[in-house]
Amino acid sequence: MIFKAHIEKILPCIADSTKIRVIVAIDKDFSDLFPYLKAVLKKGFLLKNPPSYSYKKDGKCFSIYRDSIMMTKLKDEGEVWQELSELSNLIEKVMNEKETITPDFTTGKRLSVMDIYKYLPKTNCKACGEASCFAFATKLINEEKNIMECTELFREEYRESRNKLLNILLESGFDIPDVFLEG
Amino acid sequence: MIYLDYNSTTPVLPEVIDTYKESLEQFGNPSNVYKIGREAKKRLEECRREIAEIIGAEKDEIVFTSGGTISNNLSLQGLSLAYGVKKKGILCSMIEHSSVINTINALSKRSFKASFIPVDKDCIVQLDALKRMINDDIFLIACMWANNETGAIQPIYEISEIIKGKNIFFHCDAVQVVGKIKINMKELNISTLSASAHKFYGPKGVGFLYVNKKVKLLPILFGGHQEREIFPGTENLPGIVAMTKALSIVEKEREKEALREKTLKERFFSILQSIYPKIKLNSHFDKCLPGTLNVSFVGKNNSDIMMKLDEKCVYVGKGSACKTGEDKPSHVLLAMGLKKEEYEGAIRISFGRFFREEDLDKLKKAFVEVLQ
Numbered sequence: 214m215i216f217k218a219h220i221e222k223i224l225p226c227i228a229d230s231t232k233i234r235v236i237v238a239i240d241k242d243f244s245d246l247f248p249y250l251k252a253v254l255k256k257g258f259l260l261k262n263p264p265s266y267s268y269k270k271d272g273k274c275f276s277i278y279r280d281s282i283m284m285t286k287l288k289d290e291g292e293v294w295q296e297l298s299e300l301s302n303l304i305e306k307v308m309n310e311k312e313t314i315t316p317d318f319t320t321g322k323r324l325s326v327m328d329i330y331k332y333l334p335k336t337n338c339k340a341c342g343e344a345s346c347f348a349f350a351t352k353l354i355n356e357e358k359n360i361m362e363c364t365e366l367f368r369e370e371y372r373e374s375r376n377k378l379l380n381i382l383l384e385s386g387f388d389i390p391d392v393f394l395e396g
Numbered sequence: 397m398i399y400l401d402y403n404s405t406t407p408v409l410p411e412v413i414d415t416y417k418e419s420l421e422q423f424g425n426p427s428n429v430y431k432i433g434r435e436a437k438k439r440l441e442e443c444r445r446e447i448a449e450i451i452g453a454e455k456d457e458i459v460f461t462s463g464g465t466i467s468n469n470l471s472l473q474g475l476s477l478a479y480g481v482k483k484k485g486i487l488c489s490m491i492e493h494s495s496v497i498n499t500i501n502a503l504s505k506r507s508f509k510a511s512f513i514p515v516d517k518d519c520i521v522q523l524d525a526l527k528r529m530i531n532d533d534i535f536l537i538a539c540m541w542a543n544n545e546t547g548a549i550q551p552i553y554e555i556s557e558i559i560k561g562k563n564i565f566f567h568c569d570a571v572q573v574v575g576k577i578k579i580n581m582k583e584l585n586i587s588t589l590s591a592s593a594h595k596f597y598g599p600k601g602v603g604f605l606y607v608n609k610k611v612k613l614l615p616i617l618f619g620g621h622q623e624r625e626i627f628p629g630t631e632n633l634p635g636i637v638a639m640t641k642a643l644s645i646v647e648k649e650r651e652k653e654a655l656r657e658k659t660l661k662e663r664f665f666s667i668l669q670s671i672y673p674k675i676k677l678n679s680h681f682d683k684c685l686p687g688t689l690n691v692s693f694v695g696k697n698n699s700d701i702m703m704k705l706d707e708k709c710v711y712v713g714k715g716s717a718c719k720t721g722e723d724k725p726s727h728v729l730l731a732m733g734l735k736k737e738e739y740e741g742a743i744r745i746s747f748g749r750f751f752r753e754e755d756l757d758k759l760k761k762a763f764v765e766v767l768q
Binding site: 356 | 485490498504509510511514529724725727731735736737740
């Protein structure tokens, strides 16, 4: 790995008690690379003070700070080291290709459940298997559901809100069916 | 090389290549009235008759085109222009090929009102939902015969029944089906149906569109009077002749080949289960194209698997060939409600005529090494 790391804390994950969250101390400051990482991953959020870059991957959340990395929703310590190794490879790749990458300095928007809910049909039709549209929005933000499971949204009357929501989700790094994105 | 991406494209049969080469020498323009033109026209019409017979249609219901995407465009836009004047509603399955969905999206920007029909976990259109979505404004339904990514066969006969007497036109993208499943247009209430030669061992750049004789498509392309003015321009006679040859060959051997591919598919799935127990089958064996196998290697990344197989000269698909190269999730697998780790590990393996049983061992070895 291109940085030295040691696990400072292992705690139960707040959202899922079967998973863990960890705080890992690192010996190098990569904050100048955060906009480049964001450009490469095409998702996530930048904060200026203190500098940090947060993103989601495979349902797991990562936040990189100047001297530490916080990771949530991991299975065990083995997965922590596997993810750290992958992150190290990514950072190394970005360092090597920095000159060819256009950095993304935009902050990015951290979506809330309400940001999603307001564009859903609000019919509570249960076709997605959830009791309400709000419950669906919560599952969607946790990447436990995908937007196409809201079948009502793909009806003509919701075309405008569907388009807005697809764009919002895309900008925030969620997987969307891009074939339904209209210009 | 082990090629297992027949849903993307197929190698041209040697007999078809011979026919194509021979036909290139017949250079006459079918629109000319002198002898070599008349001969070319005769051959063109013989091809039309032969294809019509194979799919149970009438000769004049076959329009030669340049392939699946253009056929879908000619049909969906042509039907909308012709019949979408008072009525504006279109229903389209969520799992259509991008050439259908993007055309529907374009129509939505031109005052048409499109809704998308959901599918179940086996990638089959939900008929109850379809029935609920039909209203007095609907004039057009688009539903593919079989899905290109999962191979799931759609309830085309049931949809035909549902729309009977409702003055609704039905476009069916049959690109994955022609040459694989028996087609008899007389049994179906389908207005237009598209096909592409390179999916059934013919050349690329040629296909056909079935247009029911009672249906009128308004043209979206303008030129001469060829192909009922639906697809104007000098006909691609060598391509059409080669396509006809390919279809006549695969049709003769269709049932035998389907059984062979289904057996291979089921055997290979058992092998994959033994190699990777966390595998998930994404297409129901009994409601699926015989040679198509879509599986998720849960916890693996499909791009990684594909690249590693590529290094071993084993070629499989990830989804629609028109989308590979873009590392984006498949709208088909999303519509089926697959979880993230399932669709990220999804691979499409599609068997075809040149895959031999003796290659199964080599294939197994390649997957064992890649999935380690």
